[in-house]
Amino acid sequence: MFLRTSSRRRAAATLATACALAVTLAGCGGTTKKDSDHNSGGGAKATDAKADPGAPLKKGLKLAFLPKQINNPYEKIVDDAGIAAAKEFSGEGKEVGPSDASASSQVSYINTLIQQRQDAILIAANDPNAVCGPLKQAMKKDIKVVAYDSDTAKDCRQLFINQASSEEIGRSQVQHIAEQLDYKGEIAILSATQNATNQNTWIEFMKDELKKPKYKNMKLVKTAYGDDDDQKSFQETQGLLKAYPDLKGIISPTTVGIAAAARYISGSSYKGKVVINGLGTPNQMRKYVKDGTVEQFSLWDPKKLGYLGSYAAAALASGQITGAEGEKFKAGKLGEYTIGKDGEVILGPPTVFDKNNIDDFDF
Incomplete structure (x- = not known):
């Protein structure tokens, strides 16, 4: 259970x-x-x-x-x-x-x-x-x-x-990161491939959730694609943080992406300043939770x-x-x-x- x-x-x-x-x-x-x-x-x-x-x-x-x-x-x-x-x-x-x-x-x-x-x-x-x-x-x-x-x-x-319900997955990821950010700031999404059915469906629900009035002070600035490749996801994380200096959070609804993003941030000056959330496995993410890089994430x-x-x-x-x-x-x-x-x-x-x-x- x-x-x-x-x-x-x-x-x-x-x-x-x-x-x-x-x-x-x-x-x-x-x-x-x-x-x-x-x-x-x-x-x-x-x-x-x-x-x-x-x-x-x-x-x-x-x-x-x-x-x-x-x-x-x-x-x-x-x-x-x-x-x-x-x-x-x-x-x-x-x-x-x-x-x-x-x-x-x-x-x-x-x-x-x-x-x-x-x-x-x-x-x-x-x-x-x-x-x-x-x-x-x-x-x-x-x-x-x-x-x-x-x-x-x-x-x-x-x-x-x-x-799980696709709507539940998509909306909950926005809800979780919004609470961590006190409903303020720029966020980005680090996805897998551009054609991945599950990723695209979750992202549509994320975007719909962000239309609600309580997210008026949050802005989705970009959706990047790491192609479920560790090194590319790592590089895309680096690129997002350089392109958007005011970025406050990244949602990565892919286990490869969230682990790569956490790895980059854990060894950078962004640790403690940029929130990472999304979908990951406990064994991948345990060290990043324990060292304070990641507060929470989800998965079935x-x-x-x-x-x-x-x-x-x-x-x-x-x-x-x-x-x-x-x-x-x-x-x-x-x-x-x-x-x-x-x-x-x-x-x-x-x-x-x-x-x-x-x-x-x-x-």
Whole structure:
């Protein structure tokens, strides 16, 4: 279970969670296709498919995890947890993927997985549309497609395993940094790639949150892109601070970006003067919290994300579900989940980490 650090955060999480099932990543992201030409149930699926909730999980299922990039430490945690989960239902999981996070870098891997006749492909998309062609070919061959972490266009997969409500993630990051800055000053966003569906959706909610009157004395001066590359993110942080000498805070909704930004600031004159917030893992950020560079940051449990993705893919491949709204399936020790609109399954609200609880987590 996630830990809470204040009643204020509990209230915010409760409010956001209440609307979670009404919000979908694909419906909010500016780069995601509309689904008006497809079925109105979940994501892409055969129109004559019928769920059999009582069907057992098949033995020997082959699941392939395709992350944004193979050397991303956060996605390694997600994928390893999913691979371990597959063993619980006598399945076989593996991770394959590119070393860079460019829009088309995943395409060749999808084609290979199709040739290998995997039972399911689980993908964290670098671009919502660049991967659609081969993913549709996979589904035509009855290979199930589950997006996780970063969605594809809705007609290119059956399910999307979302870490938390996209609205909750985006708005809460602005809320947190605003409280740290007393609602005053210039801020910047250090994102991953320009086409990353999850990043762009969260950023749209951030911008919308900033339109509220209580943020009238705050200004978003720039959105920079570190391409989920440590060195580039480090350099982008340096560039932001030089270009905007009055910058008071940076939101980085990517684990690579926030760690790189914290590393730069921790060894500079900006330490204690510029606030860093965003999404990171406790093990990456622990030293920056303890040395005072970072006061707080957020994330969900990536192990649970991979675990849920693995069980969702197995339920699809076994015919328990088709991806239609309202269908239910059991995800092992995590319990039962219900599929929401457009095939979205939400893991749960994120955790806020600070010096009071960071040592309670190890991932």
